[in-house]
Amino acid sequence: MDEKYFPEEIEKKWQQRWREARAFEARDDDPRPKFYALEMLPYPSGFLHMGHVRNYAIGDALAWYKRLQGFNVMHPIGWDSFGQPAEQAAIKRGINPREWTEKNIVHMRGQMQRLGISYDWSREIAAHRPEYYKWDQWFFLQMYERGLAYKKMSPVNWCPREGTVLSNEQSSGGVCWRCGATVEKRDLEQWFLRITDYAEQLVADIKQIESGWPEKVLKRQRDWVGRSEGAFIDFAVKDSKDKIRVFTTRIDTIYGATAIVLSAEHPLLNKLLEGSALKEDVARFAEKTKTENAGSRRAMDQEEEKLGINTGVLAINPFSGETIPVWVANYVLMEYGTGAVMSVPAHDERDYEFAQKYSLPIRRVIERVSHEQESIAHDSLSEDQSLAMQHAFTDYGILVNSGEWSGKLSEVAIKDMAAHAKTKGFGEAAVTYRIRDWGVSRQRFWGAPVPMIYCDNCGTVPVPYDQLPVVLPENAAFTGTGESPLAGVPEFVNTTCPKCDRPARRETDTMDTFVDSSWYFFRYCDPRNESAPFNSELANQWTPVDQYIGGDSHAVMHLIYTRFWTKVMRDMGLVSFDEPVKRLLTQGMVTNRVEGTDEWKAMSKSLGNGVDPDEMIAAFGADAARLFVLFAAPVENELRWSESGIEGAVRFLRRVYTMAWRWHERLTNTGSPDQTSEKGISEFSSATRALRRKTHQTIARITDDFDDLHFNTNVAALMELLNELSDFKSDPATAADEEVFAVREAIEALVVMLTPFAPHAAEEMWETLGHGGGLLNSAHWPQADPELARSEELEIPIQVNGKLRSRLITSPEVSEAELRAAALADEKIRSLIEGHEVVKLIVVPQRLVNIVIR
RNA sequence: GCCGGAGUGGCGAAAUUGGUAUACGCACCAGACUCAAAAUCUGGCGAGGUCAAACUCAUGUCGGUUCGAGUCCGACCUCCGGCACCA
Numbered sequence: 001m002d003e004k005y006f007p008e009e010i011e012k013k014w015q016q017r018w019r020e021a022r023a024f025e026a027r028d029d030d031p032r033p034k035f036y037a038l039e040m041l042p043y044p045s046g047f048l049h050m051g052h053v054r055n056y057a058i059g060d061a062l063a064w065y066k067r068l069q070g071f072n073v074m075h076p077i078g079w080d081s082f083g084q085p086a087e088q089a090a091i092k093r094g095i096n097p098r099e100w101t102e103k104n105i106v107h108m109r110g111q112m113q114r115l116g117i118s119y120d121w122s123r124e125i126a127a128h129r130p131e132y133y134k135w136d137q138w139f140f141l142q143m144y145e146r147g148l149a150y151k152k153m154s155p156v157n158w159c160p161r162e163g164t165v166l167s168n169e170q171s172s173g174g175v176c177w178r179c180g181a182t183v184e185k186r187d188l189e190q191w192f193l194r195i196t197d198y199a200e201q202l203v204a205d206i207k208q209i210e211s212g213w214p215e216k217v218l219k220r221q222r223d224w225v226g227r228s229e230g231a232f233i234d235f236a237v238k239d240s241k242d243k244i245r246v247f248t249t250r251i252d253t254i255y256g257a258t259a260i261v262l263s264a265e266h267p268l269l270n271k272l273l274e275g276s277a278l279k280e281d282v283a284r285f286a287e288k289t290k291t292e293n294a295g296s297r298r299a300m301d302q303e304e305e306k307l308g309i310n311t312g313v314l315a316i317n318p319f320s321g322e323t324i325p326v327w328v329a330n331y332v333l334m335e336y337g338t339g340a341v342m343s344v345p346a347h348d349e350r351d352y353e354f355a356q357k358y359s360l361p362i363r364r365v366i367e368r369v370s371h372e373q374e375s376i377a378h379d380s381l382s383e384d385q386s387l388a389m390q391h392a393f394t395d396y397g398i399l400v401n402s403g404e405w406s407g408k409l410s411e412v413a414i415k416d417m418a419a420h421a422k423t424k425g426f427g428e429a430a431v432t433y434r435i436r437d438w439g440v441s442r443q444r445f446w447g448a449p450v451p452m453i454y455c456d457n458c459g460t461v462p463v464p465y466d467q468l469p470v471v472l473p474e475n476a477a478f479t480g481t482g483e484s485p486l487a488g489v490p491e492f493v494n495t496t497c498p499k500c501d502r503p504a505r506r507e508t509d510t511m512d513t514f515v516d517s518s519w520y521f522f523r524y525c526d527p528r529n530e531s532a533p534f535n536s537e538l539a540n541q542w543t544p545v546d547q548y549i550g551g552d553s554h555a556v557m558h559l560i561y562t563r564f565w566t567k568v569m570r571d572m573g574l575v576s577f578d579e580p581v582k583r584l585l586t587q588g589m590v591t592n593r594v595e596g597t598d599e600w601k602a603m604s605k606s607l608g609n610g611v612d613p614d615e616m617i618a619a620f621g622a623d624a625a626r627l628f629v630l631f632a633a634p635v636e637n638e639l640r641w642s643e644s645g646i647e648g649a650v651r652f653l654r655r656v657y658t659m660a661w662r663w664h665e666r667l668t669n670t671g672s673p674d675q676t677s678e679k680g681i682s683e684f685s686s687a688t689r690a691l692r693r694k695t696h697q698t699i700a701r702i703t704d705d706f707d708d709l710h711f712n713t714n715v716a717a718l719m720e721l722l723n724e725l726s727d728f729k730s731d732p733a734t735a736a737d738e739e740v741f742a743v744r745e746a747i748e749a750l751v752v753m754l755t756p757f758a759p760h761a762a763e764e765m766w767e768t769l770g771h772g773g774g775l776l777n778s779a780h781w782p783q784a785d786p787e788l789a790r791s792e793e794l795e796i797p798i799q800v801n802g803k804l805r806s807r808l809i810t811s812p813e814v815s816e817a818e819l820r821a822a823a824l825a826d827e828k829i830r831s832l833i834e835g836h837e838v839v840k841l842i843v844v845p846q847r848l849v850n851i852v853i854r
Numbered sequence: 855g856c857c858g859g860a861g862u863g864g865c866g867a868a869a870u871u872g873g874u875a876u877a878c879g880c881a882c883c884a885g886a887c888u889c890a891a892a893a894u895c896u897g898g899c900g901a902g903g904u905c906a907a908a909c910u911c912a913u914g915u916c917g918g919u920u921c922g923a924g925u926c927c928g929a930c931c932u933c934c935g936g937c938a939c940c941a
Contacts, residue, residue, distance in 0.1 A: 631866095
């Protein structure tokens with residue numbers, strides 16, 4: 001240790017020592033309880049940004065804490081290394097995507113190591129390597145065997161700018177999630193994973209994780225699955241054997257149905273139109289609507305105008321027997337429910353708007369339940385009756401004009417009417433979901449090839465397991481045209497059929513990269529396994545993940561896919577639980593001021609407000625950068641970058657360091673063994689007792705808070721402890737044994753508890769303080785002694801009528817009666833209550849006294 | 855429009871869950887050291903008020919519950935996120 005704090009030297013030194021000692025490798029045979037700390041694996045773009053730094057600093061603090069607490073900690077990292085940027089680099093600059101990716105990994109790994117994140121590098125994985133994606137393919141084949149992977153012609157979301165297919169999630173809102181281009185629809189043969197089979201579980205199992213996941217993430221997951229309870233009802237088509245099935249959540253309003261409305265894509269439409277005089281017009285309308293739906297689907301925040309056309313076909317309401325017209329309209333979605341709805345203008349806003357426009361009848365069949373208070377009942381009734389309805393009445397209420405069902409409450413009618421429909425055979429209660437199957441086909445080069453073969457004789461044939469992996473060719477022509485580049489590599493395409501041995505062609509699509517990231521953290525448990533994705537026992541030993549940390553941009557896609565994948569793996573017998581992640585933290589964004597403005601925005605190249613982690617490390621040290629990031633704001637809040645804030649972090653580290661330096665000789669060169677033990681010390685002065693109290697209070701406070709990841713207040717507590725040490729005026733050269741003891745206790749606790757936030761500096765001080773024999777990862781988190789932490793005197797506020805008027809210094813053991821007497825005897829209080837009647841006297845032991853006077 | 859979250863000093867934020875509001879840090883001011891500056895150290899720092907004190911007012915706004923409210927309840931305002939024809 002030098003007298004001065006030189007982070008660069010210290011950090012290099014300890015990074016090397018850690019590497020040599022393989023200090024952070026998790027051992028499968030370690031009998032201690034495990035803790036799995038996981039950060040979302042990065043895409044190897046080439047450079048870490050501050051968001052990464054924050055993510056890893058949080059994860060590392062927790063990993064270190066658990067290590068010091070005696071847990072067997074798993075803290076791995078890897079690379080989500082398939083994906084567009086590598087392919088873009090190939091298309092635009094003719095660079096080999098594999099080389100580009102590997103080079104980026106080397107650089108980013110270096111950055112992580114310069115940050116000193118305590119990863120187990122022996123478990124590092126990368127999605128683009130055959131050893132890894134072999135198992136993507138293996139899972140795909142397993143799912144295919146189980147009927148969970150299938151191929152279908154399907155209108156897919158097509159990004160015209162990137163020339164590729166997007167998943168529903170990636171095109172939500174009608175725009176490409178990457179480039180923002182308006183998404184079009186195209187028909188292509190696509191592979192899908194049957195995530196809809198798991199829709200119910202994806203909602204139901206939320207109760208297993210709701211205590212550990214942020215509510216906002218769970219909400220978005222629930223919304224995405226979009227579970228909706230209602231009923232299917234079949235409307236018979238007049239003069240035909242056909243039936244139109246609709247889905248409704250409001251079967252209780254069925255007597256108010258004045259039309260059936262079909263989506264333009266409805267499969268029955270053409271058949272229904274046969275013989276209709278309006279056939280031509282309707283078909284033209286449907287075509288136009290289809291292309292409009294596919295094209296500029298929506299201009300955001302604006303609802304499309306509702307357009308429709310009467311088909312001239314009639315349908316029969318199975319409840320009332322009434323005949324109502326069938327329409328086609330642009331506001332009915334084929335993708336949801338059955339693609340057909342019963343239109344109830346009086347009780348649905350959209351149907352109301354539609355009915356207004358096309359002068360369809362509006363028939364009220366639900367009334368508000370009248371209240372006891374006449375005024376309210378009167379109000380609502382008269383308004384309702386006058387029925388110049390401005391809006392649909394969408395609340396539940398009481399049924400009217402509904403035949404035998406009139407007089408029932410909506411809640412009751414919904415159940416009874418569905419049951420009735422079922423008995424009569426024209427419907428049933430049903431649950432629908434918004435979520436659709438996961439389209440995983442991508443017309444791209446840089447991904448895991450879908451392991452399928454097409455044979456003219458045998459049809460679609462899965463690649464046999466012993467032929468995995470289907471290896472990506474070294475390179476391909478990147479046209480950027482939209483056709484999979486693999487189709488242009490004959491050596492790849494041409495193969496023989498595994499069944500009949502005749503020439504056959506390989507599937508040329510690759511898989512969505514979300515496949516790679518759906519199961520990667522299970523691979524960390526057994527990263528070099530060559531015969532299985534991982535050993536089940538090892539996976540069950542380490543997973544589920546105890547704490548997962550990442551940005552909330554992955555709140556829907558990644559996290560729903562990985563939950564789905566886990567459930568499939570459970571059904572395959574690979575893991576023994578339903579949910580992969582016990583606790584999830586979505587960290588806040590790192591923002592910086594946009595130059596020339598007052599706005600704080602996420603750091604980005606285009607805004608020019610990015611901060612380079614390497615420059616920060618060079619200027620202030622990795623420890624200071626990490627400490628600042630953890631101290632400046634609670635982990636889930638936005639973090640505003642501040643150069644002076646990071647300077648403050650350096651200042652604090654330097655002060656701790658100087659303190660350790662000032663005392664290290666006295667603490668190490670001691671002749672008396674008593675100085676490390678309390679035994680030889682007969683008495684502690686009040687000053688040493690105060691220092692020890694602060695030490696033990698700080699330990700208790702930080703230990704209580706750590707699991708909740710309240711790092712900002714933890715760092716504040718460490719600063720307070722240092723301030724207390726600074727105030728402890730004692731010269732190391734002449735300090736008495738008891739003082740040396742108290743200082744040692746304080747400094748050692750400070751250093752150990754600093755480790756999660758600034759591990760290099762902590763290691764350096766730990767060594768200097770005479771613990772050169774071992775790294776901090778074999779040290780122990782300090783124990784708080786509640787006796788020592790207890791205050792010797794309390795300051796009790798005395799209030800008069802709830803206002804603070806005086807304070808009393810007392811011993812913690814003071815009785816209620818004594819407190820009461822002391823408060824009344826207080827000079828200030830006496831003058832205040834003089835001439836008043838004391839109505840009440842509240843004494844909260846250890847806390848306060850409140851005197852109520854009149 | 856619907857859903858979720860949040861409003862506390864000049865700024866980032868604390869507050870043992872109903873009990874001394876503003877911990878810790880940043881910025882700022884003053885002092886020490888220095889020829890000087892930086893660094894470092896010491897002190898100050900919610901607003902009003904005063905020589906100083908007393909005192910008064912302050913946790914988005916207005917009400918309520920309570921001996922006591924940043925915290926609980928009701929209404930409203932603002933900001934930030936998410937979703938959006940899902941029948």
